[in-house]
Amino acid sequence: MGRVTQRTPALRIDLGDPSAPVLTRRPDTVAVEEPMEIRVAGQALTVTMRTPGDDFDLTIGFLHGEGLIRAASDVRQLMHCLDEDESGSPTYNVVDVTLAEGVAQPTARDARRFVTTSACGVCGTASIDALRRTSRYAVHEDDTVVDPALLVTLPDRLRERQKVFDRTGGIHAAGLFTADGELLVAREDVGRHNAVDKVIGWAAREGRLPLSGHVLVVTSRASFELTQKALMAGIPVLAAVSAPSSLAIQLAQEVDLTLVGFVRPPRMTVYSGGRRAGIPD
Template sequence: MTTRQPVLRLRAGRAARRPDSLAVEEPLMVRVGGEAVTLTMRTPGHDFDLIAGWLVSEGSVAVPGDIVTMRMCKDEDNTVEVSLAPAAVPPRPRAFATSSACGVCGADSIEAVRTAMRWPVAGDDTQSDVGILSGLPDLLRSEQKLFDRTGGLHAAGLFTATGQPLVVREDVGRHNAVDKVVGSALRAGLLPLRGHVLQVSGRASFELVHKAAAAGIPVMAAVSAPSSLAVELAEDCGITLLGFVRGGGMNVYTHQERVRVGPIPRQRELT
């Protein structure tokens, strides 16, 4: 998951040569029923979780039994062969590679992405205290072991509404980290993820909200900003979307009813 690279380190007017740790980025080919369906760039590790989560977001699988087998191909490096149950919906093959920065490339339309959502979350009455939610980035960061070594990985974590961590995954791609979390939950038989919170280390993009909705997650929190399309999708799907969750504060963009707050002091009006 990491590799060493010699670098010239320049600091405070001094130069030194030293090895540096880098996050590995390699391609992963996914074959379903013998047909290549996608080629994605990822950080090796938890590859089966990654594929399972991707299949959830594609609307192909919903329960562990939908995936009959997953195995690494012996004659092809970085290739996984997947066999789906007859009841599962085979994913639409991608005509090109998916980068580590984009999780919905190749979708015919936003509407096509929305139709892949199996579990409505609008009726999920989960609530969480603002103090718990504001502490999730620190909990996530404490589990980022590879980031400590490389400084170059995104992370996603699944938490209960009371702040208990269930699974944390890291990857060079934001959407890969989320897929690995969702895939782990699928393989453990936990979907839909009602009553849970998804915390991500970066911004909240459209594809990440889509993946949260596909897994039935009612609350998604990001350290950085959401995009306008992410907010629109979260509003439509009934997801509580939080941004700028850091320093004890946050912005609540949609479905504020799930965030429990104490009395908020009235701000003095500027004169």
């Protein structure tokens, strides 16, 4: 299925004494990054750079986040195509999707849109309006409350499950927690949006959507794209180790999703939906 890490030659420079730097040649462990193409009925839809593993969850999570499917049952079949590298070895870097009968097929316009948005996510006020119309789940009706003393500890709990990060130091993670702090699933990937798609894809295949009463924790900044994915999955609380973007805050405020950034014990910053963190708005 492809390795998630690989060894590569590297040169470490120790400048403890600037006048006599110490050079050490040694192999280093890095996270694998490979392209994965998603096809629907044999037609190319998008390509994302990802860490191999959990590819079917990634595919379902991506299709759900983009509004192309409503549940895992909208997918009849998933399969890896037998693509090969230059040596003739299978790469498992193409996933072909067969949608269930009655589910609309993506259009050529969809494919063009993903070419322009796969790196940075959709953006703009018009996109926020579109999301408010297309999201199936009314996050604003979710009255879940998470103890702030618990919420601030969740990134550390997720960190305990970041096995690839321990080996490489160069990979993102996303974790899905219950409101009382139980970690249900954790996924790692070089792409922060891929890690989230893998989590949501897992939840879709487990029949857990909508994810009312849950918390999504990410080890990266909170971009518009990640906030979008939380909304589309019905997740009321998004907590990020780093900063949110202005558009992520705008979207969270528009749909009443709780957005918390800089979650690093003992502090965090609430940007939207403070009532779910026990803080009156």
